[in-house]
Amino acid sequence: MSKTRLKMEAIERMKLVKLDKSVVKEFENENKLNYSKSGYVIFPNALNNTLHVATSEPLTSEMEEVVAKFEAREKSCLVYHVIFTEASFGRLYNILFIDSEEEEDWKYEKIEMEYGIINSYVENVTNPNFSEYGSIAVEEFAGALIRKV
Structure with missing residues (x-):
């Protein structure tokens, strides 16, 4: 199968899970990979003092190494x-x-993806012996993906 066919399918999946349009465009036009990460902003003096946030950023050099080894x-x-x-x-x-x-x-x-289930390889950087293939549950947040652990 051609890399072009794989890439078209990947782009379709990125749109299906609602990744930010700029992330999809960078992958489509430049073969650039991004990663999603999430966290919290804390407002110490507020009643409901935490806000969940997520963003997509270019891969770190460590991530690029892990991806290259995987591929x-x-x-x-x-x-x-x-x-x-x-x-x-x-x-x-x-x-x-x-x-x-x-x-x-x-x-x-793709049907599973519509319900927030995605096949993946999980590289455990801290404990490599616990790295594995499987399905993970995710949700889209502000154009990024959050894994539900």
Whole structure:
């Protein structure tokens, strides 16, 4: 399967999960990957004093290394986004990808994505032995993705 076909499918998925248009455009035009991260802003003197925030940014050099190793190992896959998550069990890079060898499953994967379930490879940077493939639950927030842990 051509890289162009994989990229078109990746762009369709990025739009499906409502990633920010600039993130999609950078991937489409420049092959540039971004990652989503989330956090909180605290207002100490307010009654409901926390505000959940999320943003997408260019990959860090460490993330670029992890993605390059993943794509070198998984030659049939194309990475289209990363979600950074801090969890009690480690710093996680949730690598969102499309696999050309699983084209017969794409239709079903997109249905799951509509319900916030995405197949991914989760690289546990803190504890590499806990890295694994699987489905993760996500939600879109301000054009970025948040993993529900």
